[in-house]
Structure formats: structure tokens, C-alpha cells
Amino acid sequence: MSTRAQVRFATREDGVSFSEHPEKIHAQFYKHSDGYPEGLGIGIAESIMNSVSITNWEIEPLTHKHGDLDYIYYIWQAPEKDTWISIFKTNTFSDENEECIFVGKPNKLIGKYDK
Numbered sequence: 586m587s588t589r590a591q592v593r594f595a596t597r598e599d600g601v602s603f604s605e606h607p608e609k610i611h612a613q614f615y616k617h618s619d620g621y622p623e624g625l626g627i628g629i630a631e632s633i634m635n636s637v638s639i640t641n642w643e644i645e646p647l648t649h650k651h652g653d654l655d656y657i658y659y660i661w662q663a664p665e666k667d668t669w670i671s672i673f674k675t676n677t678f679s680d681e682n683e684e685c686i687f688v689g690k691p692n693k694l695i696g697k698y699d700k
Contacts, residue, residue: 588618589616629658629694630692
């Protein structure tokens with residue numbers, strides 16, 4: 586069984602918490618497998634920190650949400666500010682009970698999930 590994930594890009598704005606879903610996103614990608622933090626999460630963090638390429642992402646419409654997601658990632662960026670990452674563990678087939686399991690900078694994500 587695949588570990589599916591969506592990666593969403595959001596702009597850092599005053600008053601918007603990293604531990605909540607933002608109202609506005611600017612790009613969205615889908616990853617059919619290996620979407621867990623120890624895989625995709627590390628890949629995202631390494632890409633941000635070291636310009637490492639990430640492969641096998643599918644561009645999606647901003648309004649699309651899969652019913653079988655395991656994780657949703659938010660990449661929070663703004664000019665002249667640090668990039669932050671949020672990871673939500675989803676409840677398959679429901680928006681309820683999604684849990685924010687990580688909020689932090691890329692190096693913190695690597696420290697937590699790199700084995």
C-alpha cells in the first residue's frame with residue numbers, strides 16, 4: 586500500500602499559524618508513494634537546504650484533495666524570511682481529526698525524522 590501525500594505551498598502571512606491549514610495556497614503537488622516524513626519530508630527539507638531535486642511529483646489543481654491521503658505538507662515561504670514546513674497526518678476519507686505532527690524549519694525536520 587502506498588503512502589500518499591499532497592505538498593502545498595503557502596505564503597507566510599502575519600496571523601496565520603503554521604500548525605493550521607492556511608486559507609490560501611499557491612501551488613499543489615501530489616506524491617503517490619513514500620509520502621511519509623522519513624521519506625518525502627526529508628526530501629523536501631534537503632531540497633530547501635541544499636538544492637536537491639525531488640522527483641515523481643504530480644502538479645494538481647489547487648482545489649483538488651484526494652480522499653486517500655496519509656499526509657499533507659505545507660511549505661511556508663516569503664521573501665527575506667526563513668522557510669518553514671508543517672506536516673499533517675490525515676484521517677483517511679475525512680477532514681476531521683487531522684493532526685499537525687510537525688512544525689519547524691528544514692534542519693529541525695531532518696533532526697527529527699532522519700534515521
